[in-house]
Amino acid sequence: MSSVLYDTPGPRAKVRNALYTVGFLVVLGAALYWVLRTLGDAGELEADKWSPFFTDSRVWTTFLLPGLVNTLKAAALAMAIALPLGAVLGIARLSDHAWVRGVAGAIVEFFRAIPVLLLMVFANEAYAMWTNVDSGVRPLYAVVTGLVLYNASVLAEVVRAGILSLPRGQTDAAQAIGMRKWQVMTFVLLPQAVTAMLPAIVSQLVVIVKDTALGGAVLGFSELLRQGDLITVNYSNPIAAYLFVGLLFIVLNFALTGGAGWLERRIRQGGRSSGKALTTEQLEELENVGPEPVTGRGGETGRT
Numbered sequence: 001m002s003s004v005l006y007d008t009p010g011p012r013a014k015v016r017n018a019l020y021t022v023g024f025l026v027v028l029g030a031a032l033y034w035v036l037r038t039l040g041d042a043g044e045l046e047a048d049k050w051s052p053f054f055t056d057s058r059v060w061t062t063f064l065l066p067g068l069v070n071t072l073k074a075a076a077l078a079m080a081i082a083l084p085l086g087a088v089l090g091i092a093r094l095s096d097h098a099w100v101r102g103v104a105g106a107i108v109e110f111f112r113a114i115p116v117l118l119l120m121v122f123a124n125e126a127y128a129m130w131t132n133v134d135s136g137v138r139p140l141y142a143v144v145t146g147l148v149l150y151n152a153s154v155l156a157e158v159v160r161a162g163i164l165s166l167p168r169g170q171t172d173a174a175q176a177i178g179m180r181k182w183q184v185m186t187f188v189l190l191p192q193a194v195t196a197m198l199p200a201i202v203s204q205l206v207v208i209v210k211d212t213a214l215g216g217a218v219l220g221f222s223e224l225l226r227q228g229d230l231i232t233v234n235y236s237n238p239i240a241a242y243l244f245v246g247l248l249f250i251v252l253n254f255a256l257t258g259g260a261g262w263l264e265r266r267i268r269q270g271g272r273s274s275g276k277a278l279t280t281e282q283l284e285e286l287e288n289v290g291p292e293p294v295t296g297r298g299g300e301t302g303r304t
Helices: 011-041 058-092 098-113 116-130 138-164 168-176 181-218 224-235 238-269 280-287
Strands: 293-295 301-303
Touching: 058 098, 058 138, 058 181, 058 224, 058 238, 098 138, 116 138, 116 181, 138 181, 168 181, 181 224, 181 238, 224 238
Parallel strands: none
Antiparallel strands: 293 301
């Protein structure tokens, strides 16, 4: 039986696919054996390289956990600022006023074109030259500033694309019942565009978490990867240290994407799917948030 996308494999195709699978597993096993043997010959699999993570609490209390806290702090601050700022810039790029579109577009294109690492370096120098920010917290400020400027610009394009992906009829229907532009955007377009934008937004939030490592590499910010470097210096175990750091990053990003998936399911259950046409009842509810009705001829009511 065939599907729309592909033909159901026959007996010969099934045998061929099974052979491909076995061949791939053999190659993968050989590559894994070569990696483990190479690490073993270099002494990276010895017990004293890995035991500190299980027997020495200082590895966690002095290095990994403080680095994890700093990573979460920088990422959370950057997310909290970049998300609303990106939404404002994205909506501004859709403004009917040319000067608003021009200013927002210039900001977005400028900061989106500069590497985030360069933005962090510039921010660090700016804080050192023109502010009284303490040198102890300056790397945190610089990392958050760089992440906000770059990711807000990217998120602005995500918001703009999500809104433009909605059918034009949604705007026309809202305007037909007398809703103003800000009401159309707030109560009609943005709620429907959320699910369309959510995967791209989550991907960008994952980028924010990972890009905190740039501050540790260049500015000395004590985030997770920077603390992993200190572990290698104190315990001479780079493979083990970076493996545990990588696992912590994986756990963070899986938690972020898992939470976003739960939120998306809740939004869909609430009926706010992207591009979904509003029902008559929903339009009547939205109509209640419009301007106050005025009395016309014959006692009929209308909206200004």
